[in-house]
Amino acid sequence: MMNDLVLRGGSVLTPEGVVVADVGVSNGVIAALGTTVGEGKTTLDVTGCWVGPALVDIHTHLREPGQEWKEDVESGSLAAAAGGFGAVVAMPNTMPAIDAGHLARFIRDRGREVGLVDVMPSGCITLGRAGISMSHIDDLWKAGVRIFTDDGDSVANSAVLRSAMEYISALGGVVSQHAVDPDLSSVGHMHEGSVSSRLGMYGIPHAADDITLARDLVLAEMTGVRYHVQHLSTANGVELVREAKRRGVAVTAEVSPHHMAFDHTAVATTDSNFKVMPPLRESSDRQALIAGLVEGIIDAVATDHAPHAALEKEVPFEEAPNGMLGLEWAASIAIGVAALTQEAFFDRMSIRPAAIASLPEHGQVLQVGTAATIVAVDPLHTWTPTTTFSKSRNAPYIGMELAGKVRHTLLRGVVTFSDTPIVAGQ
Numbered sequence: 138m139m140n141d142l143v144l145r146g147g148s149v150l151t152p153e154g155v156v157v158a159d160v161g162v163s164n165g166v167i168a169a170l171g172t173t174v175g176e177g178k179t180t181l182d183v184t185g186c187w188v189g190p191a192l193v194d195i196h197t198h199l200r201e202p203g204q205e206w207k208e209d210v211e212s213g214s215l216a217a218a219a220g221g222f223g224a225v226v227a228m229p230n231t232m233p234a235i236d237a238g239h240l241a242r243f244i245r246d247r248g249r250e251v252g253l254v255d256v257m258p259s260g261c262i263t264l265g266r267a268g269i270s271m272s273h274i275d276d277l278w279k280a281g282v283r284i285f286t287d288d289g290d291s292v293a294n295s296a297v298l299r300s301a302m303e304y305i306s307a308l309g310g311v312v313s314q315h316a317v318d319p320d321l322s323s324v325g326h327m328h329e330g331s332v333s334s335r336l337g338m339y340g341i342p343h344a345a346d347d348i349t350l351a352r353d354l355v356l357a358e359m360t361g362v363r364y365h366v367q368h369l370s371t372a373n374g375v376e377l378v379r380e381a382k383r384r385g386v387a388v389t390a391e392v393s394p395h396h397m398a399f400d401h402t403a404v405a406t407t408d409s410n411f412k413v414m415p416p417l418r419e420s421s422d423r424q425a426l427i428a429g430l431v432e433g434i435i436d437a438v439a440t441d442h443a444p445h446a447a448l449e450k451e452v453p454f455e456e457a458p459n460g461m462l463g464l465e466w467a468a469s470i471a472i473g474v475a476a477l478t479q480e481a482f483f484d485r486m487s488i489r490p491a492a493i494a495s496l497p498e499h500g501q502v503l504q505v506g507t508a509a510t511i512v513a514v515d516p517l518h519t520w521t522p523t524t525t526f527s528k529s530r531n532a533p534y535i536g537m538e539l540a541g542k543v544r545h546t547l548l549r550g551v552v553t554f555s556d557t558p559i560v561a562g563q
């Protein structure tokens with residue numbers, strides 16, 4: 138049998154667990170899987186690689202429309218494919234904010250035109266992200282939006298959040314919260330602790346995150362909504378999620394690569410690339426987040442890929458905007474820093490994120506008949522990134538030695554990224 142493409146010799150995640158096998162791809166689907174899949178018009182040698190469903194990022198800032206000097210759907214899609222992603226959920230804090238269906242359709246259609254990853258729009262919880270009244274939730278739902286968030290801001294008003302939770306719960310959607318108390322964080326630039334004291338910089342206490350999360354979990358339990366907490370940053374937050382799950386609350390949680398890779402001591406450099414929201418916290422928080430991810434209390438690695446132009450970041454730390462890039466190095470941090478096993482890696486970076494985002498064509502273990510949306514990652518390869526596909530460069534990972542490297546990404550059988558030469562025939 139002649140396949141369009143064969144991935145040869147990888148450790149493949151299948152319904153029976155991880156097996157060393159070849160994967161034959163034809164017409165966009167997996168046509169054969171095993172030790173005798175036949176030849177391919179193209180062959181990818183993936184010996185030593187983890188092969189599984191392409192990654193899914195439920196927290197990406199693509200900046201289109203309105204801030205295309207930072208990123209757009211095309212450059213963000215290139216970065217996503219290079220990071221091993223087959224789908225990303227675009228955050229709605231654009232200009233204008235995505236609070237109505239036609240805006241969500243624009244994002245989805247731009248993603249299809251580019252064609253490198255499936256771009257799933259999320260929609261605002263409140264109109265214009267102003268936190269006052271609900272967005273056009275029905276209209277967003279009809280446009281395919283399944284995750285609702287005012288990311289960049291927390292929905293602070295408990296009555297507004299309760300109404301939105303009841304409404305979105307009835308539809309079956311997810312309320313995703315940037316859980317940072319606006320008042321406790323308003324004057325801070327970094328984590329409130331020994332480093333902020335030494336630098337004389339206003340800090341943001343652990344309580345800013347924990348108070349919002351604790352309140353939200355009470356409201357989620359009351360309304361029955363599927364609640365997702367974005368970019369968990371504190372050890373106490375992990376325990377709040379653990380306890381809520383134990384009670385049966387429909388809660389999921391994500392952690393960003395940077396909250397696993399760095400702590401507040403990185404801010405002592407006053408390099409504004411380390412200015413993120415919520416802030417990089419203490420070493421004990423970092424360790425608790427990693428442990429929570431390994432254990433599965435934290436469901437997903439989500440990048441919070443947040444591009445900012447150099448001229449915006451090259452200012453005094455206090456004046457810089459929050460955020461760093463993440464798409465191209467998230468897999469490396471999950472492998473090299475969190476030390477996930479292959480099964481846990483695909484569970485937290487593809488299977489569970491796809492379930493949270495309601496993307497049934499993603500996050501599927503590999504078997505004959507499923508879409509050939511696949512990533513091959515070499516877990517042992519160490520490398521030092523020197524560049525990025527993003528339009529922005531605000532990433533401390535550039536120039537840092539990382540362990541674990543994405544080799545090839547496929548979207549429905551089409552190779553969307555490859556870092557090694559592709560051999561025709563064979």
Ligand SMILES: [Zn+2]
Pocket residue numbers: 288289290315367368414415
């Ligand atoms: Zn956020």
